[in-house]
Each structure stands twice: as structure tokens, then as C-alpha cells.
Amino acid sequence: MSRSSRDASDLYRSVWRWHFYAGLIAIPFLISLAVTGGLYLFKDEIDQWLNADIVRVEAQSSPTVAPQQQLDAAVAAHPGEAFRYVPPAAPNLASEVDITTADGKQAVYVDPYTGEVTGTTAYRGSVMWIVRSIHSLSYFGETASMIIEIVGGWSILLVLTGLYLWWPRGRRGGVMTVRATPAKRLFWRDLHAVTGLFVAGFILFLAVTGMPWTTVWGSKVNELANGHNFGYPDGVRVNVPLSDERLAEREKTTWSLEQAQLPESTPGGADAQSIGLNGAVRTFDDLGLAPGYAVSLPSDPSGVYTGSIYPDDLSRQRVVHLDQYSGEPLLDMNYADYGPLGKSLEWGINVHMGQQYGLANQLILALACAGIVLLCVSSGVMWWKRRPSGKLGIPPEPKDPRRLRGVLALLAIGGVIFPLVGASMIVMAVVDALVRRFSVRRGVAAV
Template sequence: MSRTSARSSRDASDLYRAVWRWHFYAGLIAIPFLILLAVTGGLYLFKDEIDQWLNADIVRVEAQSSTAVSPQQQLDAAVAAHPGEAFRYVPPAASNLAAEVDITTADGKQAVYVDPYTGEVTGTIPYQGSVMWIVRTIHSLNYFGETASLIIEIVGGWSILLVLTGIYLWWPRGRRGGVISVRATPSKRMFWRDLHAVTGIFVGGFILFLAITGMPWSTVWGSKVNELANGHNFGYPDGVRVNVPVSDERLAERETTTWSLEQARLPESTPGREGAPGIGLNGAVAEFDELGLAPGYGVNLPSGPTGVYTGSIYPDDLSRQRVVHLDRYSGEPLLDMNYADYGPLGKSLEWGINVHMGQQYGLANQLVLALACAGIVLLCVSSGVMWWKRRPSGKLGIPPEPKDPRRLRGVLALLAIGGVIFPLVGGSMIVMAVVDALVRRRGARRAATTA
């Protein structure tokens, strides 16, 4: 072998080691969370089906040909059964579903369900306390507090690094085995290495997509991008003019809204003559139906004399997404906006979020992402088994460092680009780089002592 080819082979080996080392670190950080996110995310894809199945005796009613009682009568029945202040009403989305009245009671917020044909209360569930809502808060780590949710942004960035370095390690380089086929048997490390590599190349694209489309929910990066996209004109996307008085109250404080409307402020009603009753809930529901809001929309009730009736629907089909604010006295629409009103950035991010949640393309969207989630779990499990079989007894089994440390610097320079885009991720990479330097220094001292 010539000196040039030997140097080239050594350089390639050093680069491989540097990438493998950071792939290991990325897995160390991301894999525990990837398993959690895959399991909870896979379940949440079927949130409506699961919640309606678990609470069938409460949310389902017998469809009837008779006329339903009025929305106000349904609300009154709910408040009579569970005294408190109603703040939201959700008309039945189908003929066999109950109406929902959300009430602030002495025991906390409750979602009370009412048979729309008889006006009888069918049952109650804590507001935003269903099984699938809890799964959602665990998925976002909000279940563990606001600080914990910062981890999601860090995990998202490391997951992207995990996939990119994994593709480099998977690259065939003249090999055939372990590229799209699995060799050996489960008792051998090669089996788990091949299973990990083959699974990774098939689900890697999904991990990238889910990590990137999950970033808009992140605490730091997501909030800053949201301000960039929708930070003007009272929080509404560019192109939506707000020519009416607005309050300091935000739509997101009243309900779980879309990413693009997290900063949107509520308009204000203009009081009419003294003692004017306003349109009431019945009039508001009639107006929303007349305006053509998709079935399943919710109605936020006015808070205070200048409050508004807000009808909102965020369905699977983005084109039917809509928010309408009505003057509580005149019934006049103060602001009527839908997905078409979002700017280019808002539209693209909303589309990504909708696909991420398994909504945009119906059952096919759910099934494809469910398979991807199962693949992610398999990827993580195979990596753990592979590592366990490879690691030296009593040691962590960090991949060997390159002989030329400049290879690590080159990889770190590339990582820095992602760190600038995602600051929290960049900060965590600096910490890991320091840890790696300490590990290498300790290893060098140990080798010197042994020699």
C-alpha cells in the first residue's frame, strides 16, 4: 500500500471514529426520550378513537329524529348539575354524540356532557383531563413542568444529529450485508447491528420530519419563530387586518389553539344601549352555523361586558380550519380567518404540525406514522442490545477516539451550524464537547500511566 493510500485510509478511519463517537453521544441523550415520544405519540395519533371508546357511555348518545333542545338549555342543564361558571360550549359534531359544556366549578374545571335531544347530563370528565390529553402532556413533557418542556427542543436537535451521523455510518462503502438485509441470528451482535442499521435507514426520514415539525412547540426556538411569523398585527398572521378594538386577552388563554394563533388577541364587543341582552348562546350558535363552521367547532363564551363569542374549529383538514369572533351584542363577525389567511411560514409549519399529529391525510396518515413510531422503538431497543453486546465489562463503551483529534474538531464545526440555529441544542453540545474532552484526557492519562 502506498503512503498516500495509507494516509487516505487512516483519514477515513479517523473520520468514521469521530462520527461514530458523536453518534453514540447523540443516542445516549436522545434514545430514552425517543422511546417515550414514540410510544406516547403513537397512542396520540388515535386520540379521538381511544377517548370516545374509553368514554363511550358519556360522550355517545342515541341518535334521534326529534329536534334537539336549544344550546342554552343544554348549558343550563349542565350548570344545574355541576354549579359553576360555564366558559365554553361544544355543539355535537355528529348525531350520535353529546354536547360538551365546560364549567369552572369549586372542584376545578369540568367537561360536562349533555344529551342534546333530552337535555340530560350523561356524565363528566375533568376539563383537559382525558386519558389522551394526559398522554399529550407527557409527550410534550409539560406533564412534568415548564422547565422539563425545554428538553424537547434539546432532544429534537440531538435526534437530527443522530439521524445524520447514522446515515454516514450506514453508508455501504462497498458492503452488501447490513445495508438492506439483516445477517446472523439474535444471539450475535452482528444481527442487532444490522437490524439497527436497516431499521434506521427506513425510519430515519420520519425521525427527521417529526423532530423538525415538533420544533414549533419548543419553548425557546418555537416561541421566537412564532413571534417572527405572527408577532405583528396583534398576533395575527400578516395579511389579516384587525380593524376593531382588541383586548389584552389572548385566544390561547381561553383554549388550545393552533400554533399560528398562539399570540392572537381577542377583539372587543361594542356595548349597545344600556341593558341590551345581546344575541345569547342560541344566537351565536345559529350565526356560526350560518357562517358554515365545520361540525365539531367550539364556542368560547364572552368574559365580561366587552367579551366576544369565539367559534373555532381545528379539524383534520387544514382547509376547514377557522376562527370567528362575534360581537356579543350585534352578532356581527369582528374577525373571520382561516388557514388561507396564514402567511407562507405559518402555512408550512401548520401543515407540518397537522401531519405530525396524524391528521392531515386521515387513516393513512395515522397508520404510516404508527408504523414509524414502532420502527423508532425497534431502532432504540436494537441500539441498546448492540451496545450491551459490544461494551467492555464494567465500562460505558464509548467508541474509540480518532488518532488525529482534528477530525473531532471538524465534526464539531459542522455541529456548530445546527447549534446556532437551535440555541438550546448548541448549549447542550458545548457541554457534551467539554465532557468528551475530559473523557479523552482521562483516557490519555490512564494510557500514559499504563505505559
């Protein structure tokens, strides 16, 4: 074998070895992410179907009951302190009143035409909220959610090394077509390669756009994006006195506004009267907030009424804070006010969630999720058919160990960008070194 051929073979083995390690780490989580993510694409449809008897009402031509009356009915049925009111997004949907009760937070649904309570669920306790928390691993605690950041980085590595291994190098079979039958390992190898080619871009996109939600990298980028009063010039629209309370502490908010501080209301005196929920809803309607917006109620005398909406169409995304006494907007921010970084991040997140382009967005990503599951399953079958009996089947190491160092140097770049991923790569490099040393001592070419 010529030197160039030997070098190419060593490089291929090095890449293949790290592709295998990336698969060991990422594939179990990729299956979970694909299944839960595919379901969450249709969150509204699934939740409304499962809870149709609670969230759906008969649309009527008669006027709706005042928001405060709806809230009072909800609190009467489930005593506690209301902290959020959500007017119905469509004529056939119920209003939602979120209440902190002795038994925890509850989402109480009210028929807006009659003011009667239709039912209740745990606040953010719907099936799709549980699916979402499993998707992010937050269901298993804050530490577990850090794994998603590691998996995202290894998924990027998995795609890049996979594309290198897929590259034809003069071959025709198994590049765009699948050969043999399911009984043969060649079939699964080709199926894995061809499926990987078609879903590679989706994996990269979903991994990168999912990173803003991660614990370490996401929080740092969040700080960068929100470094100057939400990431925008000080005093957008007005020069607002800010409290120490964060918007994200009050309600679910878009990612780029998680660090946003709430403005403060200014009492007009001891006898100052709040505009009340009715006045706040009337003002938000007059300001043109998109249907389905949520109203967060003031938590204290200096608190504000916050109207927020994060719809499928990013151009209609909006957050408005009202002084609870004067009813004047203290801050009115929409997507057009975001900086370039905020806009690009929000667009990526909206597409990631299947929202931005309607049903087409949902269906395309659902097919991509199905492809990711097929990719993972085919890799497992292919590995099972290839591995030596009783061994793990790690791909053979290069004859020249320096090839591994070169690949590791390239991986280190990604490790610097994503610190948790970098730390996991160091651990994996140590494990690989121990495996190779053990193999040499045993006189075995591959484990």
C-alpha cells in the same frame, strides 16, 4: 495505512463517537415519544371508546335542545361558571359544556336531544390528554418540557450521523438486509442499520415539525410568524379593535394563532342585550363552521363569542369572533388567510398529529413509531454486546483530535439554529474532552 485511509478512519471514529453521545441523550426520550405519540394518533378513537357511556348518545331524528338549555342543565348539575360550549360533532355524540367549579375545571357532557347530563370528566383530564402531556413532558412541568427541544435537536444529529455510518462504502451485507441470528451482535447491528434507514426520514420530519411546540425555539418562531397581527396584514377582513387578551388564554388553539389577540365587543348602551349562546351558535352555523367547532363564551362585557374549529382537513380550519351584542363577525379567519410560513407550519403539525390524510396518515406514522422503538431497542442490545466488561463502551477517539474539531464545527451550525441544543452540545463537548483526557492519563484507548 495510507494518509487518506487514516483520515477516513479518524472521521468515521469522530462521527461514530458523536452518534453514540446523541444516542445516550435521545434514545430514552425517543422511546417515550414514539409510544405516547403512537397512541395519540388515535386519540379520538381511544377517548370515545373509554368514555363511550358519557360521550356517546343515541342519534335521534327529533330536534336538539337549545344550546343555552343544555348549558343551564350542565351548570345546574355542576355549579360554576361556564366558559365553553362544544356542539356535538356527530349525531351520536354528546355536547360538551366546560365549567369552572369550586373543585376545578370540569367537562360536562349533555345529551343534545334530551338536555340531560350524561356524565363528567376533568377538563382536559382524559387519558389521551394525559398521554399528550407526557409526550411533551409538560406533565412534569414547564422546565421538563424544555428537554423536548434538546431531544429534537439531538435526534436530528442522531439521524445525520447514523446515515453517514450506514453508508455502504463498498459493502453489501447489512445495508439493506439483516445477517446472522439474534444471538450474534452482527444481527442487531444490521437490524439497527436497516431499521434506521427506513425510519430516518420520519424521525427528521417529526423532530422538525415538533419544534414549533418547544419552549425557546418554538416561541421565537411563533413571534416571527405572528409578528404582524397574527402574522397577517393588519385588519384581516375588518379593522378590528384588539384587547390585551390572547386567544390561547381562552381555549386550545392552533399553534400559529397562540399569540393572536381577541377583538372587543362594542356595547350599544346601558340596555344593550347580548345575542346569547343560542344566537351565537345560530350565527356560526349560518357561517358554515365545520361540525365539532367550539364556542368560547365572553368573559366580560367587552368580550366576544369565539367559534373555532381545527379539524383534520386544514382547509376547514377556522376562527370567527362575534360581537356579543350585534352578532357581527369582528374577525373571520381560515387556513386560506394564513401566510406561507403559517401554512407550512400548520401543515407540518397536522401531519405530525396524524390528522391531515385520515387513516393512512395514522397508520403510516404508527408504523414509523413502532420502527423507532425497534431502532432504539436494537441499539441498546448492540451496545450491550459490544461494550467491554465494566466499561461504558464509548467508541474510540480519532488518532488526530482535529477530526473531532471539524465535526464539532459542523454541529455548531445546528447549535446556532437551536440554542438549547447548542448549549447541551457545549456541555457534551466538555464532557468528551474530560473523558479523552482521563483516558490518556490512564493510558486507555477507549472507556
